[in-house]
Each structure stands twice: as C-alpha cells, then as structure tokens.
Amino acid sequence: MAAMRIPATVITGFLGAGKTTLIRRLIEQADGRRLALIVNEFGDVGVDGEVLASCGVENCSADDIIELANGCICCTVADDFLPSMQKLLEQVPAPDHIIIETSGLALPQPLVQAFAWPDIRQRVMLDGVVTVVDGAALADGMVAADLNALEAQRQADPELDHETPVDELFRDQVAAANILIVSKGDLIDGAAGERVTGRLNALTDGTTPVMITRGDTAPLKAIFGLGLEDEAFARSEHFDHHHHHHD
Template sequence: MTAPSLARVPCTIVTGFLGSGKTTLIRHMLENAGGRRLAVIVNEFGDVGIDGEILKGCGVEACAEEDIVELANGCLCCTVADDFVPALDKILARAPDHILIETSGLALPKPLVQAFQWPAVKSRVTVDGVVAVVDGPALAEGRVASDHDALDAQRAADASLDHEDPVEEVFDDQIACADLVVISKGDLIDGAAAEAAGARIAAHLPRAVKVITVTQGKVDPAALLGLGLAVEDEIDARRTHHDDEEDHDHDDFDSFVVPLPEIADPADLAGRVARAAEAVDVLRVKGFAAVAGKPMRLLVQGVGPRVSHHFDRPWGAGEARRGALVVIGLKGFDRTAVEQAILG
C-alpha cells in the first residue's frame, strides 16, 4: 500500500525542444517561489553542465546550489533506472516542498513519468504536472526548431522519407504528454504569429490542454505548480510515437564542446556563432565565455542563427576564467567547420 498523496513530494516535469526556453522558465520560478522550497534535477545533453550552471547562478534562497542536481550522462528518459532514482534520493534528502525536473531537449517525457509508477518511487513522489515549453518564433514559421531548413531539405531530397523526421516525433511526444503548453519568446512574435504558433500546437494536441504565451519565462509559478494531477496514474493512456518500441535512442543528434580562449568582443563572438549555425546543421549552442577586462562571466545561448548573450555573474575568486560552448546538431554535422567558424 502506498503512502497517501499528501505525504508525497510533487514533481513538475518541464520538457521542450532545444532552445525552447525551459531553463529561463525554471529560473523565473526559482526567483518567484512564493515561500516554497524548490529543488531541481537538470538533465543535460553534452559534457558541460550549462543549464545547471545557469540555475545555480540564481542565488535565491528558495533553491540553494545543493538543491540542484545535474545529470549529464545521457538522456534521462533512456537512463532513468541508473540515474534518476539516485538523483531523486539525493534531492529528497534535502526535504523540498516541490521538485522541478528539466529534461534534455531530446528527451521523451513518457518513460520518465512511467518511472513514477515504480513502488519505491510512487510511495515518495508524484508527478504534479508535465509542462511543455515550445519556441514561439519557430512555430510561427512552421518549424519546431529555429534551424529546420536542413531537415526540410533532407526530406525533400529523399523520396523514401514518407514519415515524420525525428525532431517532429520528439516534439509530438512532448506535446502528447503535456498538461500545460507554454509558448516562449512572446516578445518576438506579433498577434498573427502567435495565432500561427497556437494553431501549430493545436494540430498536435491529442486532448484539451491549456496553452499560454510568455516572455522571458515570466509566468506566475502558481499557474505551473500545485496542479495535483498525479500524471503517473494516467500516463499510459497518453499515446506517443514510441509506445510500441522497447527502447529508443537519439542517434540523429550529436554534440561536442568548443573550448573558448578569452575574448575581446561579445558581439563579435555572437556573430561568429550565428554564422556557424547558418552554415552547418547546428540546432543549439550554449555556454560561457571570459571577456578580457571584465569581472563578469558571459552567458552565450544560440538557437539556430538567433544568438543572445549577457553577463550572468562574477567569476569566482579561485575560478579559472575558461570559456566553453556546447554545440548540438544533426548527426554527422561538420564539427571542424563549426569550430573554425566559432574560433575565427
């Protein structure tokens, strides 16, 4: 017999494609916790824990650095038995009021939610809700990612491709499991574009789900937390592309790290990253850089050719001023060309 639901810690799973705005949304929740003690499990794709570093830089009392656990060893939905349960044990030892789980951009939420059905897990935690974050500007243009041109060209050139590409399938599965869909980057789309993005989502939604549009991740946490849905009890009924597969992988994607020497001009670096993304099948770039003469660390994030940067926190007294960018793209993309374009 499991413990009553009130004794279990609620977990919100935040899913979404690469660069959709998940980390920005979670950071806003941490900064506006409303008295809740929050903890976060971050699942990265790549060797450098960029999203975890961004969240740890919040410096808010509601979520100390010890309340953030990073899992950078593969997709959480694929390694749930090996990685998720130990991470959950570590988090629960901190006695949080609510747990946020940020999946990698390639993760399928359903296998993760199903892990909450395990007796050892279900007795302690419950899935409060699944939030899918989607890229508003990309959807308005008919794409689920900013740099979808390469995928469209590949499909058009191969007459044998009569099925949806892997990126679309990941998007479909995330939407199929969502209890709330958040359209991000609302400041970058006008009314007509927002309507187009909403229509694209509606075409993928298998049931009635609320859809909201946000800017800079700014949404009242009360709209995201405390839904009390116990999603693990009904997740098996949410049909996805991978329901009939025993396992899945993400062999259509690859990532590597570009070490960055100290730079002189953030705008110049952003321009080089944007040109690299346009020239090669790059979906996402994120990382940090050290700027000569500046005591602050520069955060760099790119989604296709859209690149943003800002100083997020001071470098620590004993911290090496080393920069690094994680580059995520389609399997087989030209790493050398990307590295040369970024480093100049």
C-alpha cells in the same frame, strides 16, 4: 498518518525553447518554497547547473541541483533517476517541490512512467508535465530555432537510445504535456500567436491548455499545483498503446 507526497514537475522541450529561463523564473517566484532541481546537463547544452547555482536567487542552493550528466534522463532512467530522487528525498528538510528538466531530445513518456515505481510514488506525486515550445520558431513553421544544434546534440550524446525524427519527437513532447508554455511570445504578433496555438491545438485535439509567455513572464501558479498525476499517467499509457514505441 502517511506523510504528504512531494509534488514534482517535469519540464521538457527542445534545446533553445526556453526551459532554463522558465526554471529561473520559477525559482525567483518560489516565495519561501524549498525547490529541488534535477537538471540534465549535457556538455554545454540544456540547463546549465552552474548558472542556476550562481543565479543569485536565495532559493537556489547548489545542494538542490542534481545534474544528470550522462545523457537524457529518460534513456538512463533506471540507472540515474531513482538514485537522484532518493538523494533528494533524504534531504532534511525535504524539498517542497521538485523540478525535473529533461534533455531537449528526451522522450518524456518513460520518465513519466518512472513516477509509478512504488519507491517513488510512495513519496512523490507527479504534479504535471510542462512542455516549453519556441513560439517564434513554430510561427515560422519550425519545431525548433536551430535544427542543426539539435542534430549536433543528438550526435554528441552516446547515451541516447532512440533515433526518433525531430518532428515526431516534438509531437511526443506535446502529447505528454499537461500544459504547453509557448516562449518568446513577445517576438510574434497576434496572428502568428493564433497560428502557433492552432497548430498545438491540432496536435492535442484542443485538450491541453496553451499559455503564450511574453518576455520572462511565466506565473508559478499556472505551473505548480496542477495535481494532474492521473492525467499524466493516462497520457503516457496512451503513448505506449497507440504509438510506435522506441525501445
């Protein structure tokens, strides 16, 4: 009998959107699950592996954190992602769930496509793609709170191999998602929340669930156990066929 595949969740979103906070909350709600993290640390931006390693949560051991320090995951995916996954899969006991955090400038689709590689697909199931959106920024008509910081991140990353405009990259991240997590919901009122939800629904034709989180609330059960590998692959293929692809 073939071993059960390990579920993996991809978490994407711009710098400052709330990916680190979401990952911390997932770790705190692990409830005995052995979670493994592949985090993209680039300088002092993105998820800070050291902070996560010392966050004081029992489930968060340094061995489970694999930092891809040479730029965004998708851009160097053939060189970095596969060995990172293989290292995780060699661990005993094996992780119960893998969380992959991308750089804020990552195009998610190439990473999703990497899960179709035979060496990966045999052992790992892509459970779902979660895109974190800054609700306060989007309510004000912006895709990120600090566009200058995003541009500085782009300029500082020698590995980045695309020059996708920020608005287009935002649409790509939204299109890749199986669920959209709107952070900072406590900073926006009901009308602003409706505007944010409406804008996201317009980008997805209303096909992607939108969850507005307030404070640090982000229930693990809403993000884990989606079982949406086929849907994630279909979204990725749609991106390839109908989108200007950045080689």
